[in-house]
Amino acid sequence: MPVNVIPERLANFRVYLDGKQDLKGVADLELPSFESLKDTVKGAGIAGEYESPTLGHFGSMKLTLNWRTVEKALLILMKQQAQRLDCRGAFQDYDAGEGSYKIRAVRVVIQGPPISTKPGKYENGAATGGSSEVEVFYLKVTIDGEDLVEIDKFNFICKIGGVDYLKDIKTALGA
Incomplete structure (x- = not known):
């Protein structure tokens, strides 16, 4: 992004289910957090301890759709x-x-099973609210045609900025 360009906002978005159904009732999305699986390292030659991430491995990731x-x-x-x-x-x-003003396309593709559905509440003259939560097995983020993140937990893919952090692990496993 050029230095004189100021990112302002998400102007609008749409969500499609299985590539065809437009989910027009979605009020907003809460994208998943990326939390590396980690372990504490301590021992001889280390002054204390530190948490070390396992390359390409992430904890449970959830997408929330608010209706x-x-x-x-x-x-x-x-x-x-x-x-x-x-x-x-x-x-x-x-x-x-x-x-x-300039517009940049952003696309987030997510695949996984639903794990929670909250239909909301009934109140006169008010939105009912509600939410759906999906466990994320696959995620890909593309901005302006550039793939920035791709995580596929079952196919051992963890690409961030063009680097596949699971490539050497797959090779070591004979895959």
């Missing part, structure tokens, strides 16, 4: 199988050098 109302899609998302969600957004940036 305005009880939607058919919220209930369909409960199917007891892996679901593929294609989250497409438009980042709005301000180019101070040109004095104009």
Whole structure:
């Protein structure tokens, strides 16, 4: 990103289920956190201890979809199988050098099974709310056509910035 470009906001987004169904009732998404699996290292020659991440391995990752109302899609998302969600957004940036706004495409693809569904509450004259939570087995983040992160827990892929951190582990395992 050029120095004079200021990232401002996500202008809008859409979520597609299995590449076709537009989940229009989604109010917002909470993307998963990336927490490395780690262990404490201590022993001879170390002045104290430290936590060491296991390359390419992450703890449980969850995507949360928050809904305005009880939607058919919220209930369909409960199917007891892996679901593929294609989250497409438009980042709005301000180019101070040109004095104009620019749009960058952002795409997050997630696959995994549903693990929690909260239909919300009924209250007169108010949104019902509700949420769906998906355990993330696969995740890919692409901004402006550049793949920045790809994690596939079952196929031993952990690419971050073009580097596959599980490549040498796969080789060592004979895969």
